[in-house]
Amino acid sequence: xxxxxxxxxxxxxxxxxxxxxxxxxxxxxxxxxxxxxxxxxxxxxxxxxxxxxxxxxxxxxxxxxxxxxxxxxxxxxxxxxxxxxxxxxxxxxxxxxxxxxxxxxxxx
Numbered sequence: 137x138x139x140x141x142x143x144x145x146x147x148x149x150x151x152x153x154x155x156x157x158x159x160x161x162x163x164x165x166x167x168x169x170x171x172x173x174x175x176x177x178x179x180x181x182x183x184x185x186x187x188x189x190x191x192x193x194x195x196x197x198x199x200x201x202x203x204x205x206x207x208x209x210x211x212x213x214x215x216x217x218x219x220x221x222x223x224x225x226x227x228x229x230x231x232x233x234x235x236x237x238x239x240x241x242x243x244x
Contacts (some may be wrong), residue, residue, distance in 0.1 A: 151194055160200070162242070177191060182225065186225070186229075189229070190212065193208060193211075193212075194208060203244045204242065206239075206241035207236055207240050207243070207244050208236065210236070210239060211233070211235050211236035212232065213234045214228075214232045214235045215228045215229060215231070215232030216228075218231050
């Protein structure tokens with residue numbers, strides 16, 4: 137990449153980042169009520185994202201070969217158990233990910 141291409145690329149990335157940060161404040165100013173569909177999306181998207189993560193993580197698991205998906209299911213159990221116990225999604229996902237990575241790297 138030439139210097140000009142690098143500058144253009146960085147400028148486009150910065151512009152895109154700034155644009156995505158400021159658009160919500162322009163569309164939904166503090167004094168205006170939030171539209172019902174945005175409130176609905178705010179309530180259902182976290183669960184949809186978690187469901188999407190589960191499907192993505194289990195898409196290549198073969199129960200009839202290899203380690204039979206044992207590290208994946210232990211990771212899911214850690215996520216579910218911590219979420220039921222503490223109720224914090226970020227903590228649950230982080231602990232499940234760390235558990236899975238430790239199992240894959242050191243045990244399986």
